[in-house]
Amino acid sequence: MDANTLRQLSRQLVRHLGMLDSQCGNMALSPVQAHTLIELADHPATVNEMAVRLQVDKSNASRNLAMLLNQQWVETQPNPQDGRSQIYQLTAQGMQKLEALHDALNGQVDAWLAQMDDDEAAQLGRSLARYSKSIQAAAKQDGYVIRPLTPLDNAATAAVIRRVSAEYGLTTDKGYGVADPILDRMSEVYQADGSAYWVIEYQRRILGGGGIAPLAGEATLCELQKMYFLPELRGRGLARKLAVKALRFARAQGYRGCYLETTANLGEAIALYESLGFVQIPQALGSTGHDACEVRMLKTF
Known part of the structure; x- marks a missing residue:
């Protein structure tokens, strides 16, 4: 799937979900207000905290909280950690409103899921979760570049492999990649x-790397090799991004599996x-x- 196709599907989904409407379903709540109630049910919040949770600007969060306050669906109390701010929480009326919202929207979604078999619904859940994680990961990757290895990178790349190997106790006297004679x-x-x-x-700075090469002794398979990443690189989804790039390369080369x-x-890993x-x-x-590597894995294309 390319970006244009995904954007088109996303636009259709936004319209079907009513996200362009001024109210959520048939209830007198905007989508932002509905999300605000849901967040407050999980945990009370200040205006700034709500803006972060909803990923909107502070004025947007403040305006919608004020509307909910006027409806008596939320109430405030002084913030014990900062006297300049208030903590917003649901009232009993607000909880009732939220329960009615959940009932209405769950009924709507149940009608949609009734059009899908169980395996399709499960796949949808996995795909949406993966898409959400990809969006979050991309936001953490600004300034990081994935590019082909050059001769000038050899020393730095070998140093990364040796450092990560030492971190996990992968010593050169055993059959691990750190002992390969090609490392430098x-x-x-x-x-x-x-x-x-x-x-x-x-x-x-070189902070990690990974590659693809033919699997020795197997004509149609490749091997994902030397995936090593320094601690400061982890948690940003970059290892996955590099692995996806490698797998796409492998398919383009005609391999039947990795x-x-x-x-x-x-x-x-x-x-x-x-x-x-x-x-x-x-x-x-x-x-x-690599006879010390006891975990063997395969992905077929």
């Missing part, structure tokens, strides 16, 4: 056909690979030389 000349190795390696750069080997020490559709398999494939 990776730009040369990944120039081969069907291969590529990318680094993640921020303010001229294999990887890792270790149980790298729990975050395993979770990432599973989220991308990799499944653990009992036997090793190809000839990687």
Whole structure:
């Protein structure tokens, strides 16, 4: 799916959901006011806190809270941590209004879900969750660049691999990637056909990388290789973004699947690979030389 198609589908969805209307469903609540009630049911908030939760400007949050206050659906109390602000919370009337809103909208959505089989509804839930996470991740990635590895990056990339390996106890005396003899000349190795390696750069520093190469001994499979990321890079979705880039490259090269080997020490990495559709398999494939990597995973295209 390309950006134009997704934007068109999003516009249609926004219209079907009534997000362009001045009220939510058949209730005298705007969509922003409805979201405000839902947030206050979870936890009371100041104007500034509500603006952050709803991702709107402060004036928008203040205006809608004032309208709800006028309807007696919310009430205020002094903020014990800041005498200049008030904390907003639901009143009993506001809770009743919110329950009525949930009943009405749940009934509407149940009617939509009745058009879908269980597996379709489950897939929809997973896809919406993934889309939401992608939006949040993209907001954290400003200034970070994913680009092809160059000869000038060799030393910095090898240093990242050695540092992360040491962090997780992956020593050179065992069959881990840190012991590979190619570690200091990776730009040369990944120039081969069907291969590529990318680094993640921020303010001229190499903070991580990962690549694709043919799987030795398997004609139709590639291997996801040397995915290492410094701690300061983690939590921004960049490892996933790089892995997606690598998988798209692999498909374009005509591979039928992608294999990887890792270790149980790298729990975050395993979770990432599973989220991308990799499944653990009992036997090793190809000839990687990483006999200490007891976790083997495969994603077929």
